[in-house]
Amino acid sequence: MRTYILYGFGILLCLSGIGYLAAEYVKYLSEPGKLACLILMVGMFAFFGRYFEKIGW
């Protein structure tokens, strides 16, 4: 149980770090760049969703 709490804590830190870096870098992107990133993000999560659906999650 303790291990899973630590895993969860680690994942949370990773996600918050990536989120912070992404927010910092996004400031320097042009408007078309931001739009393309948004579309790709949606596509990425959609494909991940489909993949997990296929493997039976």
Add this chain to the structure above:
Amino acid sequence: MRRNLFLYLAIACFAALIAIFIVDGYLGIYDTVYVTAGEREQVIEPDYWLKRYPVPPPEFKAAYHMSAEWGQKVFFRYEIDNRRFSSYPTIVQASVWKENEKVLDLFSEDKSVKPFDKVMVEWTLLTQELDEAGLSVDGRAQYTVKIKHGEVERRIVVDLYYPTEPVYPKAVPPPPPR
């Protein structure tokens, strides 16, 4: 293969995201200012303006501060780097401002920068010209050199000062004989 297809597509989207960050950061119009006053050359990289104000508020303008001696020449070199697929025609203007009023025109020229090419322009700020314009320095004064091209405006605040005589320590007289 069919099951992993969506995983590959997701990975491809992630790779494209990273590629956009790199390509978008590289493409654009970048400018570098080289200022030489005395024996010291200062380079103002495009990052200087970007890091401070990624989304600059229209009412606030960033400035770079430097100092020079009155009577000394201040040499400016300004490089425009066009990292776009189209050419960049513009008028490069440089002028001296004091208290929001233009004092002196330093440089003005039409330039067209080819795609993925650079253009360098040069001018010199002579303090004598400021003297002729009726401005002098009482010990110390600040002037702003504004560089404009397109919608970009760079401000360099030049702190001009009169050279002072070096003060040497006076010789200490020997103690009186007892």
